[in-house]
Amino acid sequence: MKFSLSWLKTHLETDAAVQTIADTLVKMGIEVEAVETTGGSFAHVVIGHIKERVPHPDADRLGVCQVDVGEGSLRQIVCGAPNARAGLTVAVAMPGAVLPGDFKIKESKIRGQESKGMICSARELGLGTEHDGIMELATKAAPGTAFADTLGEADTIFDVSITPNRGDALCVLGIARDLAAAGLGRLIEPVTALTFEQAAKQKAAIETDGCHFFCGIEVEGVKNGQSPAWLKKRLESIGLRPINTIVDIGNFVMFDLGQPLHMYDADTLKGTLRVSTAKGGEKLNGLNGGKHTLNANDITIVDDSGVIGLAGIVGGEETSTTEATKRIYIEAAQFDRSRIALTGQAHQIHSDARARFERGINPAMTIPAALHAANLVVELCGGKIVGMTQIGTAVPAPVVIDFDPDMVNRFGGLPMQPQDVKNSLEALGFGVTEQTGGQFAVAVPPHFTQMATPEDLVEEVLRLAGYENIPAVLPAAALNRKRDSAPALRLDRIARRQMAALGYLEAITYSFISEKLARLFEGGSDDLKLANPIDAATMSDMRPSLLAGLLDAAVKNVSRAEDNLKLAEIGRTHHAGGAEVLRAAGILFGKGQRHWQGQQAMPTVFDAKADAYALLEAYGIDITRMPVDTNVPGYFHPTRSGSVRLGKDVLMTFGEIHPAVTKELGIKVPVAAFEVNLHLAAKAVGKDKPFVLSQYQSVSRDLAFVVDATTPAGELLATLRNVDKNIVRNVQLFDVYSGDKLPAGKKSIAVSLTLQADDRTLTEADITGICDKAVEAATKRFNAQLRA
């Protein structure tokens, strides 16, 4: 919300400096987005037109401008602003000007180029904080016109952001009230009568529980037209466009006092004006230009012609005031916060009235605001007030909160005497009654519409005291820490480092991907589709695999000539039925680096497998002993990929990506990849084993088996390892052969067995025995023949 200093001063008697006001607003919880000064006196600052800009011959960032300042000849000025260009209308500080900060402008040479003045930014003129470029002016004034003449009177505009709990601060009066409480001046309350004797001729009624109070004032004999300058200026100063006097008065009073008003052309109303509830399906042509179809339970304003407004949100076109309006009806009502919010959300209408109603308006200001508006209408448009209608109770009984003043210390951490707590609350408008036992009964003033708990009061006292005065205290060390609450998270962190150690660049891709990609990676189920994706074509489905995003990243990088990469990601994947799995994945792609030692090979299934195993081994998972199967998802190469399982669940998959998938994505180089389930990996981390250093010698024996070409080597190795787990310490595969020397359909696998016992030196008989058993097991399981 914006407001001007001059407007503020109609409600706050103060001579505080602008910076003090800004600092106090921040301290009170009203964030100041910008402070901008308009107008002022600027001696020797004139309007100029940039006719030409050429780069400075000796400085890249500077430009040499030729500027028309109404002197007949052009004036050369060196300027470093990025937006300086021919055709701009600008403010030129001429030699002799003194800008804020006692900055004297003189003719000079900048890097060897003459510069006779300065083209100004808003900050250099003290007109705002903008310093990223020179001001681009919209004025039509001739070059040489005094800059001050193109500005209005000096004023300062504050742009503040109001948090959703501070409905009270969505008006200039509310801002003034907070500043006065903070000691910045005296609050000037509006002086208005609280009633008007005669009743309005226009009848009104409340037919819904969504309206707590209704006030209508009828004014006749008005002549609508353009607003006077002061009113236009008030509205323009906060960025509102003046429309006509009656509408402008409505807006002005809302921003001034916080009560949204609606101005009807009373001659267009048919019968009794009623606050009602929509049945659903009714139509409304809104003043906002929108055509709205109402939902059941929307609070509406109706007359005999039907719906003429969405209460508290937007009025109807047909009953609005025009230049020709003679008789008006001013509506000032109190609507249910929640209903306004839900209706506003449903129709996606963002109006100033809605913003105020859903945050809570000050009920004590409803009647004064309506009367203030009516009086302004009479003052500016003539006519007279016919009468006023009130339905319901304007100001409900105050909320009273039982409050222990020690809570400011016990909860807020600020030691404070009860008397000081009381003073603070009273300064903010609370009514404090001391109870026996030191407790307070605190009556909440009507403008604070959302306060209900003692904690709310603690906040009020703290913000008045200033958060900067609360001490910073470290709590005592925590006991009973839960370090093992998330072991998968620790694997996650380690994976990020370990993948880097393995040569991967870690990317973070989006959790949502295109439907096409989701389908390719066996996802895309209905429960994982976003209802409102930010881009339906590329970000509609939750990813089922990290590889989807990584392949997408590969495509992007290949197009940037990064065509030899290892990319990794660690993150969650999403699966039908709601499962979320923490995973680590890597892809390797490219033709292989050219290197003086020889071209590197293209990545294969075994490169992916090596890295996957390296990661899992780094966790202490005995991965080499776990069986590999070839039951893999369809996006992997069907015969060059594998899975490792923990029980039934897939711990890890590795392999080459299916060429059909890479082709679909437009990747022309082969891609190898792996993906690990970290939630499962956390369960597979091995326990430490006792260390036994055998005193006895180890021996090794080589064996070569001839088996069917389809026999998985991994299973043969596992079989050999299991011959005698206490003695077979290692089985090293050192050769695989198929070819002329063997029958077709056969291959030979050569292994070296390392044998060692903890309790004795193995005798030749022991060794032969183990080897015989190994051969027997291999023969039995794989029909293996010992190769001669």
Place this chain on the structure above:
Amino acid sequence: MTMQELKTLQSESLSHIGAINSLKELEDARVTLLGKSGKITELLKSLGGMDPETRKTFGQAVNDVKVQVQSALEDKKTALERAELDAKLATETVDVTLPATARPVGKMHPLSFVIEEVEKALSELGFDPVEGPEIDTEFNNFTALNIPDDHPARQDHDTFYFKPLKGENERRLLRTQTSNVQVRAMQNMTPPMRVQAIGRVFRCDSDLTHTPQFHQVEGLAIDKNLTFAHLKGVLQTFLTTYFERKVEIRLRPSYFPFTEPSTEVDIGCIFCGGNGCRVCKHTGWIEVLGAGMVHRNVLANGGIDHTQWQGFAFGCGLERLTMLKYGINDLRLFYDSHAAFLRHFGKPAARI
């Protein structure tokens, strides 16, 4: 042979050995002198025919010569072998400035490094990491956090929702904040507790300064007598640890439905020292996090009795912390997977 002749043999032998230049010649010399019928061997054999007195003195002399010759032969052998090795190695010269065997250099994403830094800093303050889901219910993301569906704050979150399934009575959404972990933590643990949750959050917003996905850290502490002053102490310590320097902090009253009192926390601009610059929009302050005392309704939704327990919570965007500390000026780069960005801003595996 006379003693004189022996002396001559000795000096001739040693000078011959000294002049030898190859292992072959050296072997020949060894055979000539010490072989089965070598000159010195023959002399030793001849000792048997001498009278005992002569044998004793001459024998001693011959033996001395033998030892000296043997030693000279060995020394020469060592020297020749070394020279031969040197000559061989000289032929093996390579250009050691050639590039090493190819091995790609990996980097972890700058955000991952910041996640570690933040997690460690909070861990030192007693906050244990916990996990929470990215897809959650409206209840856990909003309602439990005291944001009913008519609350204006709900609109600020630009929430991604999922298409409702048949029979689904509560809308599922992508969490807009890591605060969804709060309620679960309270339900699953008993106070006193201090937990932190780091993870991805999502909002339906995409422009220069917003990406539809970003990261947050959430801290939650519940105990008998934690106050706003403790919150301030924890934040001051956390931010100082993270930025590795004394940072000035400023707390401003603010509003979050899940905390009361609430505060936004600024740090003194680390680029201009508070004098005003582009990064801090000339205010001297940079907003980094939101915090407050946990609202009694949130405690109740977590099954915790607010008359017995009280505490604080804070939440902080990690992209912003990363950009501030490591000088990254374009948010969108985080999710672009650009290898050049990852190489430059990424951190090596063993970076401390």
